[in-house]
Amino acid sequence: MTLPKSKATPPLATEKKPMPWHIVFFLGPALLIYLTVSVYPLLDTLILSLYDEQQGQSSFVGLQNFVTLINDENWSTAFWNALGNNFKFFIIHMLIQNPIGLLLAVLLSSPKLRFSSSYRTFIFMPTMLSVVIIGFVWQLLLSPIWGISENLLYHLGLDQYFDAWLGKESSALITLSLISVWQFVGIPMMLIYATLLNIPDDIVDASVVDGASSMQTFWYIKLPLILPTISMVSILTFVANFNAFELIYAVKGALAGPNFSTDLMGTFFYRTFFGFQLQEGSATMGAAVATLMFLIILVGIMLFLFFVQRRIQRFQF
Amino acid sequence: MISLFKNSTQGSFQKVPKSVAIHGVLMAYTLIALFPIIVVIINAFKERRAIFRDPLALPTLDSFTLVGFEQVLLRSDFGLYSMNSLIVTLISVGLVLLLGAMAAWALTEYKFRSNLLITFLFAMGIMIPIRLGTVSILRLMVDLNLVNTLTALVLVYIAQGLPLAVYILSEFIRTIPKELKEAARCDAVSEYKIFFCIILPLLKPAMATVAVFTMIPIWNDLWFPLILAPGEETRTITLGVQQFVGQYVTDWNSVLSALTMAIVPILVLYTIFSRQLIRGLTSGAVK
Numbered sequence: 001m002t003l004p005k006s007k008a009t010p011p012l013a014t015e016k017k018p019m020p021w022h023i024v025f026f027l028g029p030a031l032l033i034y035l036t037v038s039v040y041p042l043l044d045t046l047i048l049s050l051y052d053e054q055q056g057q058s059s060f061v062g063l064q065n066f067v068t069l070i071n072d073e074n075w076s077t078a079f080w081n082a083l084g085n086n087f088k089f090f091i092i093h094m095l096i097q098n099p100i101g102l103l104l105a106v107l108l109s110s111p112k113l114r115f116s117s118s119y120r121t122f123i124f125m126p127t128m129l130s131v132v133i134i135g136f137v138w139q140l141l142l143s144p145i146w147g148i149s150e151n152l153l154y155h156l157g158l159d160q161y162f163d164a165w166l167g168k169e170s171s172a173l174i175t176l177s178l179i180s181v182w183q184f185v186g187i188p189m190m191l192i193y194a195t196l197l198n199i200p201d202d203i204v205d206a207s208v209v210d211g212a213s214s215m216q217t218f219w220y221i222k223l224p225l226i227l228p229t230i231s232m233v234s235i236l237t238f239v240a241n242f243n244a245f246e247l248i249y250a251v252k253g254a255l256a257g258p259n260f261s262t263d264l265m266g267t268f269f270y271r272t273f274f275g276f277q278l279q280e281g282s283a284t285m286g287a288a289v290a291t292l293m294f295l296i297i298l299v300g301i302m303l304f305l306f307f308v309q310r311r312i313q314r315f316q317f
Numbered sequence: 318m319i320s321l322f323k324n325s326t327q328g329s330f331q332k333v334p335k336s337v338a339i340h341g342v343l344m345a346y347t348l349i350a351l352f353p354i355i356v357v358i359i360n361a362f363k364e365r366r367a368i369f370r371d372p373l374a375l376p377t378l379d380s381f382t383l384v385g386f387e388q389v390l391l392r393s394d395f396g397l398y399s400m401n402s403l404i405v406t407l408i409s410v411g412l413v414l415l416l417g418a419m420a421a422w423a424l425t426e427y428k429f430r431s432n433l434l435i436t437f438l439f440a441m442g443i444m445i446p447i448r449l450g451t452v453s454i455l456r457l458m459v460d461l462n463l464v465n466t467l468t469a470l471v472l473v474y475i476a477q478g479l480p481l482a483v484y485i486l487s488e489f490i491r492t493i494p495k496e497l498k499e500a501a502r503c504d505a506v507s508e509y510k511i512f513f514c515i516i517l518p519l520l521k522p523a524m525a526t527v528a529v530f531t532m533i534p535i536w537n538d539l540w541f542p543l544i545l546a547p548g549e550e551t552r553t554i555t556l557g558v559q560q561f562v563g564q565y566v567t568d569w570n571s572v573l574s575a576l577t578m579a580i581v582p583i584l585v586l587y588t589i590f591s592r593q594l595i596r597g598l599t600s601g602a603v604k
Binding site: 020022023025026027029030031033034036037038039040041042044045048100103104107108110113114115117119120121122123124125126128129130131132133136137138140141146147148151182185186190235239243245246249250266269273283286287290291293294297298301 | 369419
């Protein structure tokens with residue numbers, strides 16, 4: 001993605017022109033919908049997070065909602081828990097999903113590989129399905145009632161390790177993260193694979209002529225060239241992870257059990273906004289959670305743009 | 318297959334030809350990717366006892382049954398849910414493509430004040446999820462009296478899909494040679510005609526890519542149907558399956574059948590269009 005770096009307006013013709021109706025016609029409808037349904041609600045949410053609403057009375061409270069979220073005992077435990085879990089969720093994706101995606105992409109791009117399009121199609125398949133469906137599928141597979149995983153582990157001689165992973169506080173979050181990794185590994189694979197295909201043959205050939213082993217060719221020639229893609233995959237993963245909701249909601253419900261151990265920012269936002277059990281839903285507190293999510297995502301994108309993307313040289317072929 | 322897998326994991330690259338090792342790893346991962354889906358589909362066609370006795374066996378003449386599917390169709394309105402999803406997805410994607418192409422054309426072709434600002438606003442939307450504005454979107458839909466209508470979903474999905482559409486289509490429009498437009502302008506063809514008769518047909522390949530990227534998240538979305546249109550009449554298939562499975566969680570036949578009915582159409586479509594999809598993904602449209 002390329003973001004404009006300066007805010008300078010483009011050079012304009014100085015003389016007064018008639019209203020450019022064709023521009024209004026082309027741009028108007030898209031802009032109208034985008035501004036009303038996306039930009040305005042987002043700004044409105046940011047503003048709403050500074051208010052408090054009691055019995056329909058709205059009053060400005062400044063940063064009070066955020067102080068409550070971060071400091072008030074009733075809120076802060078849940079908030080920090082969700083935030084911490086979300087970071088774990090993200091780290092597991094970075095450590096497992098992206099390396100596996102890289103490995104598969106490198107293998108797929110080996111020259112003269114037969115069936116490579118079939119492999120690609122099959123490995124990408126889970127990514128196409130709804131997170132909700134995938135959540136339920138794995139819930140069934142891991143269910144101790146059905147016992148299908150236990151049976152498989154038994155045949156591998158590993159059945160003593162079987163447990164109700166999704167049901168235990170200590171393992172539920174990791175299990176859900178791995179399910180998500182399983183589903184989305186196709187995305188890094190596909191993007192890295194595309195970049196690998198675009199590396200010109202002569203560069204690789206040159207290194208082979210110079211006597212580089214295939215490992216050296218990968219390490220010194222290909223890896224630097226796919227680093228921009230890897231960093232893009234990382235930021236995509238970051239945004240998607242801090243926005244995740246469906247998987248947890250499908251498998252664990254809005255309460256993100258057991259004992260909130262699988263709570264992510266998305267489910268925390270949903271509960272804050274709509275309420276649960278004894279706690280009443282609150283639009284303003286919901287807006288405050290959404291604002292924090294917005295800031296986290298924004299900071300992530302900034303860090304990515306300023307530190308990672310700037311240091312990586314872009315190569316043009 | 319098993320023997321290839323073992324060879325590759327032992328890392329004895331010297332003894333085994335490299336290509337065998339590569340195929341071994343890829344096959345093993347393909348198996349991991351497909352296994353859960355296959356297990357669910359084959360068990361949807363089996364009797365309850367067979368599901369538990371031997372989950373990995375294919376349905377036989379004895380164990381074959383469609384009782385799960387009958388239950389799903391009896392207890393829930395799957396046809397309606399699918400229809401809702403279809404309507405919402407088709408209208409949203411169609412409008413994203415049309416309005417997105419028009420906006421991309423305006424932003425790349427004409428110079429005007431605020432062009433850069435609008436381009437920047439759309440670019441932001443690629444990264445910032447529309448979900449974060451949910452609180453206000455719900456209020457807006459309540460004010461507009463659109464809660465529990467498919468219109469609400471269509472509006473949100475258009476706004477969600479536009480940023481990426483505008484970005485990809487703009488990139489594509491820049492590659493169209495100037496001569497085409499200039500020649501038309503010399504012949505005094507109107508700007509509208511230039512866009513609809515010359516540019517729009519040229520955008521087809523890029524539009525196919527955009528269509529796929531836009532369609533999948535819309536069809537699979539749970540968040541907005543759950544919040545904006547949870548009513549029985551406007552339920553989409555993803556929400557319908559979620560509610561159904563949640564309700565009948567102990568009825569294995571029904572659950573497996575409901576999941577199968579949600580999975581199979583997507584897999585069929587995916588298999589048909591996977592070539593285009595993968596070409597779109599690898600064409601550099603998303604650099």
